[in-house]
Amino acid sequence: MATGIKDKVAIVGMGCSKFGERWDSGPEELMVEAYLEAMQDAGIEPTQIDAAWFSTHIDDIGTGKGGTPLSLALRLPNIAVTRVENFCASGSEALRGAVYAVASGACDIALAVGVEKLKDTGYGGLPVGNMGTLNPQWSPSGSAPGNFAQLASAYRAKHGVAKEDLKRAIAHVSVKSHANGAKNPKAHLRNEVSEEQVMNAPMIAEPLGLFDCCGVSDGAAAAIVTTPEIAKAMGRKDIVTVKAMQLSVSNGLESQHNSWDGSYFHTARIAAKKAYKEGGIDNPREQVSMMEVHDCFSITELVTMEDLFISPEGGAVKDVMDGFYDSDGKVPCQIDGGLKCFGHPIGASGLRMAYEMYLQLQGRAGERQLPNPKIGLTHNLGGAPSQNVCSVTIIGAEGA
Amino acid sequence: MAEQTVGLTGFGGYIPRLRLQRKAIAQANAWVAPNFLGKAKGERSMANWDEDSVTMAVEAARDLLGPDDDRSHVDAVYFGSTTMPFADRLNSGIISAALTLEDHVRAIDVSSTQRAGTSALMQALTSAKSGETRNGLVLASDHRKTKAVTAQELDFGDGAAALSVGTDNVIAKYLGGASLTVDFVDHFRGDTEEFDYNWEERWVRDEGFSKIVPRAVKSALGDAGLKAEDIAHFVLPSVFGMKFIAGLAKKCGLNPEVARDTLAANCGETGTAHALVMLINTLQTEAKPGDKVLVAQFGGGCDALIFEVTDKLSTMSGKRGIAGSLAERVEENNYMKFLTFNGLVEWERGMRAEQDKKTALTTLYRNEDMLMGLVGGRCTETGVIQFPRSRISVNPNKHTVDTQEPYKFAEKKAKILSWSADYLSFSMNPPNHYGMVVFDEGGRIMMDFTDVETGNVESGMEVRLVFRVKEVDEKRGFKRYFWKAVPIPASVAGAQAAE
Numbered sequence: 001m002a003t004g005i006k007d008k009v010a011i012v013g014m015g016c017s018k019f020g021e022r023w024d025s026g027p028e029e030l031m032v033e034a035y036l037e038a039m040q041d042a043g044i045e046p047t048q049i050d051a052a053w054f055s056t057h058i059d060d061i062g063t064g065k066g067g068t069p070l071s072l073a074l075r076l077p078n079i080a081v082t083r084v085e086n087f088c089a090s091g092s093e094a095l096r097g098a099v100y101a102v103a104s105g106a107c108d109i110a111l112a113v114g115v116e117k118l119k120d121t122g123y124g125g126l127p128v129g130n131m132g133t134l135n136p137q138w139s140p141s142g143s144a145p146g147n148f149a150q151l152a153s154a155y156r157a158k159h160g161v162a163k164e165d166l167k168r169a170i171a172h173v174s175v176k177s178h179a180n181g182a183k184n185p186k187a188h189l190r191n192e193v194s195e196e197q198v199m200n201a202p203m204i205a206e207p208l209g210l211f212d213c214c215g216v217s218d219g220a221a222a223a224i225v226t227t228p229e230i231a232k233a234m235g236r237k238d239i240v241t242v243k244a245m246q247l248s249v250s251n252g253l254e255s256q257h258n259s260w261d262g263s264y265f266h267t268a269r270i271a272a273k274k275a276y277k278e279g280g281i282d283n284p285r286e287q288v289s290m291m292e293v294h295d296c297f298s299i300t301e302l303v304t305m306e307d308l309f310i311s312p313e314g315g316a317v318k319d320v321m322d323g324f325y326d327s328d329g330k331v332p333c334q335i336d337g338g339l340k341c342f343g344h345p346i347g348a349s350g351l352r353m354a355y356e357m358y359l360q361l362q363g364r365a366g367e368r369q370l371p372n373p374k375i376g377l378t379h380n381l382g383g384a385p386s387q388n389v390c391s392v393t394i395i396g397a398e399g400a
Numbered sequence: 401m402a403e404q405t406v407g408l409t410g411f412g413g414y415i416p417r418l419r420l421q422r423k424a425i426a427q428a429n430a431w432v433a434p435n436f437l438g439k440a441k442g443e444r445s446m447a448n449w450d451e452d453s454v455t456m457a458v459e460a461a462r463d464l465l466g467p468d469d470d471r472s473h474v475d476a477v478y479f480g481s482t483t484m485p486f487a488d489r490l491n492s493g494i495i496s497a498a499l500t501l502e503d504h505v506r507a508i509d510v511s512s513t514q515r516a517g518t519s520a521l522m523q524a525l526t527s528a529k530s531g532e533t534r535n536g537l538v539l540a541s542d543h544r545k546t547k548a549v550t551a552q553e554l555d556f557g558d559g560a561a562a563l564s565v566g567t568d569n570v571i572a573k574y575l576g577g578a579s580l581t582v583d584f585v586d587h588f589r590g591d592t593e594e595f596d597y598n599w600e601e602r603w604v605r606d607e608g609f610s611k612i613v614p615r616a617v618k619s620a621l622g623d624a625g626l627k628a629e630d631i632a633h634f635v636l637p638s639v640f641g642m643k644f645i646a647g648l649a650k651k652c653g654l655n656p657e658v659a660r661d662t663l664a665a666n667c668g669e670t671g672t673a674h675a676l677v678m679l680i681n682t683l684q685t686e687a688k689p690g691d692k693v694l695v696a697q698f699g700g701g702c703d704a705l706i707f708e709v710t711d712k713l714s715t716m717s718g719k720r721g722i723a724g725s726l727a728e729r730v731e732e733n734n735y736m737k738f739l740t741f742n743g744l745v746e747w748e749r750g751m752r753a754e755q756d757k758k759t760a761l762t763t764l765y766r767n768e769d770m771l772m773g774l775v776g777g778r779c780t781e782t783g784v785i786q787f788p789r790s791r792i793s794v795n796p797n798k799h800t801v802d803t804q805e806p807y808k809f810a811e812k813k814a815k816i817l818s819w820s821a822d823y824l825s826f827s828m829n830p831p832n833h834y835g836m837v838v839f840d841e842g843g844r845i846m847m848d849f850t851d852v853e854t855g856n857v858e859s860g861m862e863v864r865l866v867f868r869v870k871e872v873d874e875k876r877g878f879k880r881y882f883w884k885a886v887p888i889p890a891s892v893a894g895a896q897a898a899e
Contacts, residue, residue, distance in 0.1 A: 121751070122751055123750065123751040123752065125752075125824055128752050128755045128825075128826075129755075130755070130756070133759075133760035133762075133763040134760075134763050134767060136757075136871070137759065137760075137763065137764060137767070137771050137870070137880060137882065138770070138771055138788075138847075138870075138882050139846060140832075140834035140846060140847060140848045141755075141825060141826070141832075141848075141871070142820075142822055142825050142832060142834050143822055143824040143825035143832075145820075145822065145824055146820045146822030146824065146825060146832065146834065147820075149820035149822070150818035150819060150820050150835055150836065151818070152820075153816075153818045153819050153820070153835070153858070153859045154817060154818040154836075154859060156859070157817075157859035157860060202823075203821075203823055203831075204822075204823055204824050205820045205821065205822040205823060205824060205831075206820050206821035206822075206831070208820075251794075252790075252794045253794060253796055255836075255844070255846060256786045256787060256788075256794040256843070256844060257784070257786065257794045257795065257796060257844075258838055258839075258842060258843070258844055259796065261817070262817045262818040262836055263818075385818075386836060386846055
């Protein structure tokens with residue numbers, strides 16, 4: 001009988017590059033930037049790392065395939081490097097690999113690094129890619145905003161929300177993230193915006209305007225994990241442990257079976273339920289101190305509040321407008337600016353979310369530090385609403 | 401033994417809904433060609449960017465067959481066109497696949513002349529008469545590319561016609577006909593050329609139409625054993641105007657008043673389809689049982705066929721046909737859009753359009769009924785319907801294995817579950833509309849939308865499905881086809897009222 005991951009693995013070092021349009025850096029420099037910070041934080045030598053997990057999504061414009069790009073960039077001591085890829089949830093997969101390796105007892109110390117160099121395409125937005133030889137012959141050749149925007153049409157139809165009301169609620173989601181991002185020196189977008197600005201921005205994919213879409217950024221993030229025992233032996237206090245780590249992957253139900261109504265993430269609900277069970281959370285609305293969710297688009301964040309069982313079904317619009325998820329709200333969300341403003345270098349995003357939770361739990365989040373958080377949740381999504389992978393990870397103070 | 405009656409047993413039509421106003425064309429070009437301002441009247445049909453002669457023929461055939469026909473009775477397909485998308489890939493084979501016809505169907509492409517439509521029809525009639533085929537489908541369709549600032553871009557239209565040929569339930573009995581083959585080159589399109597090269601109109605009119613058509617008409621009348629005055633409807637496409645055609649009718653011994661509308665005002669000449677387009681329009685608007693209709697098409701000589709309308713014609717009253725298609729129109733005043741759709745403008749499509757569109761032909765063939773015919777699966781154990789078909793059922797309650805039978809989606813009723821109008825991804829006609837389409841009987845498909853009115857799409861809206869060009873691989877000259885959803889705006893009010 002599986003006993004779950006709770007408190008079996010501690011995070012002892014994390015690093016994150018400055019996110020943004022890093023014209024000065026290739027993926028190699030970004031990885032080094034995150035890695036050196038994490039190594040300094042952990043206070044270990046490269047020879048102490050037993051194995052590494054490396055996440056990057058778009059290999060044709062990024063680092064290329066395989067584990068070698070990480071090993072070469074960091075000059076790792078010929079240890080195992082496994083490249084993982086699971087769309088935009090790739091960063092969470094790298095962390096999961098490292099955490100599971102330590103939990104299994106196969107490694108004492110494992111490294112997870114995620115990176116994405118997006119700004120070498122020559123145009124804005126995510127690169128266009130093919131998914132095999134069959135998919136492009138029938139699937140719409142759309143975009144990420146066009147896929148996620150569909151949540152809005154289905155959510156409005158299901159809950160009877162007026163177009164204008166939903167547009168304003170998702171605008172508030174972005175306004176909040178911009179306010180948070182402004183306080184984060186590593187964030188890509190550091191300007192505050194008003195609801196009116198968001199609502200009047202140029203349309204990208206109906207009803208999502210420019211400010212409803214996250215930044216397309218370059219960046220890298222890294223984590224070093226070990227057992228709580230080794231962490232203590234290293235002299236670490238205020239130990240941060242992994243409480244739960246769940247991943248749910250679509251099996252075609254949403255895209256092929258008429259039981260899904262298009263307004264929510266089927267996988268997120270499954271991953272959240274499992275994560276709460278694994279982490280011993282009975283009442284997430286009360287017990288979760290803070291969250292970093294996958295706000296690739298404002299509408300994604302809004303419906304995710306319900307998928308994570310923080311807002312009641314159909315209640316996210318009210319909670320958002322009430323400021324429940326603002327930095328001074330009950331469950332602050334996207335304290336670091338989120339994908340929206342910190343940025344979204346795909347392979348790094350899951351690790352970047354953990355980075356903010358880790359800093360907050362250790363009281364090291366500077367100007368945006370929350371008062372005494374105990375439990376942080378990261379939600380990392382890849383794919384489209386109708387077909388995706390969804391990771392829910394819970395990180396907290398040891399014993400919380 | 402009574403003589404076997406062979407003739408037309410049904411019709412269908414398709415004229416693309418966009419109608420480019422000739423005024424918009426003429427005014428845009430007046431600076432260089434003020435002489436065309438005199439032709440700035442009426443409108444011409446204009447295919448969407450994702451339509452070609454094959455997709456329009458499929459639409460006309462679907463109109464003919466209707467949604468409930470299982471189509472297994474169709475044993476021959478004749479496709480006439482001079483604008484077939486493939487020089488060497490059976491275009492009528494693409495049509496057959498899209499219509500999910502049985503693979504024992506005899507499919508033949510007829511091309512290289514404006515007579516291709518009527519010649520295809522003659523072949524079908526001959527074959528039916530001999531008993532070789534029982535239910536032939538004759539399709540003619542054209543989407544002719546014209547240079548900007550030409551009379552042709554004003555005169556031509558895009559469209560398709562479908563006729564079924566057989567011996568049962570004949571709506572128009574075939575009485576006889578004739579073909580005249582004369583290498584009279586009024587225009588030509590060399591095999592490496594995109595555009596027609598045209599000789600002087602006066603010569604074409606006086607030496608071509610005026611002399612060749614009467615000879616064919618005379619032969620056809622002789623073959624049918626009829627006199628010229630027996631003809632109640634004279635169907636002849638020509639861009640020289642109704643006055644000229646009436647005069648030509650007279651020259652043939654016909655009553656000038658039997659010359660039928662060329663649809664120049666509201667459609668334009670649809671190439672090889674046009675004789676059949678005009679014939680169908682005549683059957684829908686003017687023909688009565690007992691009327692004798694003479695259909696002629698000029699081009700490298702002339703075809704002439706004579707039919708007698710039967711009382712079965714009334715069974716076709718519910719068909720869209722050509723008359724219905726002409727009524728389903730949307731005015732288009734943007735000449736630039738016409739030029740862009742037809743590849744006449746080198747425009748900046750953005751880097752997103754650079755994506756390689758290479759089609760894996762192996763994958764296409766492995767999934768042929770799915771991709772060409774929109775065939776999914778139905779679980780014989782649980783009844784769950786899904787797209788695409790798969791070995792393990794998507795049914796969350798029971799993932800049955802190897803229980804699915806083919807299930808056709810193309811004619812099923814469906815509604816929009818979710819959608820977006822995407823301004824980011826590349827589209828030939830932005831914004832790029834797509835969304836999840838849910839079928840009333842079960843199953844759903846995330847698919848492209850087309851023929852959309854921007855700002856007039858909503859969840860719950862009904863859609864109908866159409867076979868269209870999905871991508872054009874310009875690098876290799878390949879076209880990828882798939883099905884798209886056309887939202888029906890009027891359906892939302894109906895749906896809400898029902899609630």
